[in-house]
Amino acid sequence: MKGNLCLNLFVSLESRLCHRCGKKYIDDWSDKQQEMIFNVTHRHMVFTIPQEIRKVFYDDRKKFNELSKQVSEVFQFHNYRKSKKRGFRSGIITVIHTFGRDLKFNPHIHALVTEGALDNNNEWVNNGYIPYEYLRKSWQKVVLDLLKEWFPNKQKVINLINEVYKRYPHGFYVNAEKKMTNAKAVAKYIGRYMARPAIAEYRIEDYDGKSVHYWYEDHKTGKRVDKRIPVYRFLFEILQHVPPKHFRMVGRFGLYSRRSHHKAQQILSLHAFIRTKQIELLLEKKTKKKTYRQRMIESFEKDPFECPYCHRKMELVGIWNSDYGWLYHYMEDIEMERRRTYGIGKPKKAG
Numbered sequence: 001m002k003g004n005l006c007l008n009l010f011v012s013l014e015s016r017l018c019h020r021c022g023k024k025y026i027d028d029w030s031d032k033q034q035e036m037i038f039n040v041t042h043r044h045m046v047f048t049i050p051q052e053i054r055k056v057f058y059d060d061r062k063k064f065n066e067l068s069k070q071v072s073e074v075f076q077f078h079n080y081r082k083s084k085k086r087g088f089r090s091g092i093i094t095v096i097h098t099f100g101r102d103l104k105f106n107p108h109i110h111a112l113v114t115e116g117a118l119d120n121n122n123e124w125v126n127n128g129y130i131p132y133e134y135l136r137k138s139w140q141k142v143v144l145d146l147l148k149e150w151f152p153n154k155q156k157v158i159n160l161i162n163e164v165y166k167r168y169p170h171g172f173y174v175n176a177e178k179k180m181t182n183a184k185a186v187a188k189y190i191g192r193y194m195a196r197p198a199i200a201e202y203r204i205e206d207y208d209g210k211s212v213h214y215w216y217e218d219h220k221t222g223k224r225v226d227k228r229i230p231v232y233r234f235l236f237e238i239l240q241h242v243p244p245k246h247f248r249m250v251g252r253f254g255l256y257s258r259r260s261h262h263k264a265q266q267i268l269s270l271h272a273f274i275r276t277k278q279i280e281l282l283l284e285k286k287t288k289k290k291t292y293r294q295r296m297i298e299s300f301e302k303d304p305f306e307c308p309y310c311h312r313k314m315e316l317v318g319i320w321n322s323d324y325g326w327l328y329h330y331m332e333d334i335e336m337e338r339r340r341t342y343g344i345g346k347p348k349k350a351g
Contacts, residue, residue, distance in 0.1 A: 140171040
């Protein structure tokens with residue numbers, strides 16, 4: 001079938017509140033990370049902040065970056081304590097998250113940690129189980145030590161720290177149950193926490209112009225909780241989780257730091273080759289960035305470039321925007337090719 005067909009294609013908003021933009025960002029990020037994540041077993045952990053001190057981070061989001069470093073310190077000190085001479089180094093990736101299921105400000109840090117470490121002789125050693133008691137109490141100590149550092153000689157802060165130690169004698173809560181063996185799964189899993197908005201669309205039941213009805217599943221009871229709140233309150237609940245511009249959501253430490261990553265990747269690839277004798281493990285893999293067409297087919301199982309009438313692939317003729325007019329037209333390519341062929345320069349602008 002011959003003729004022209006006009007399709008409406010939507011441009012990305014590049015917004016953290018847009019589910020589609022978030023999915024594209026996560027997919028692109030995950031594809032890129034698969035090249036750099038070590039193909040070893042990882043443990044997913046969540047380090048929480050008690051309610052009594054959350055306001056410190058609400059008032060100054062930059063303090064989260066220092067908090068991410070302290071997550072790394074928890075593991076590095078464990079490695080040091082396990083063997084001072086061998087100098088174990090683990091790989092740690094952290095992602096900062098600020099919301100819970102009920103949309104309240106609930107800061108916590110997701111961490112992906114290699115279940116193993118390189119020693120001074122570049123040997124990979126499985127460092128095994130890390131006791132929960134150590135994780136909780138160590139995390140509590142480094143967080144409260146930060147408060148002392150940030151607010152020195154403030155009696156009110158000292159009293160708060162002493163009170164928190166009494167309320168949490170077993171340390172701050174740390175969840176360390178998720179074990180992951182596949183690098184691709186690791187990248188996709190951690191990508192989920194990076195760009196998604198605070199609430200999924202399917203959880204919003206109703207909007208009547210004045211209030212919003214949404215629901216969430218209570219983490220403790222597992223039961224559904226319905227809430228209806230004024231629309232401006234709902235907007236506040238959402239917007240408080242949008243990070244400042246240029247804010248670093250992801251931290252890389254230990255073997256994943258820029259200084260150590262390339263060498264560690266080579267060593268681990270060599271270990272994998274010795275173990276499996278697969279030569280491709282020694283070769284660097286680089287994946288091409290997926291096109292708009294590939295993304296649409298993956299997400300919706302529909303080819304946006306397929307003609308709905310003859311089912312053949314359509315050729316791009318032009319892109320037109322209601323605000324800016326023609327952004328692209330195929331005649332431009334023909335003109336550019338003609339100029340290259342005959343050595344004709346660009347036409348000079350009048351005036």
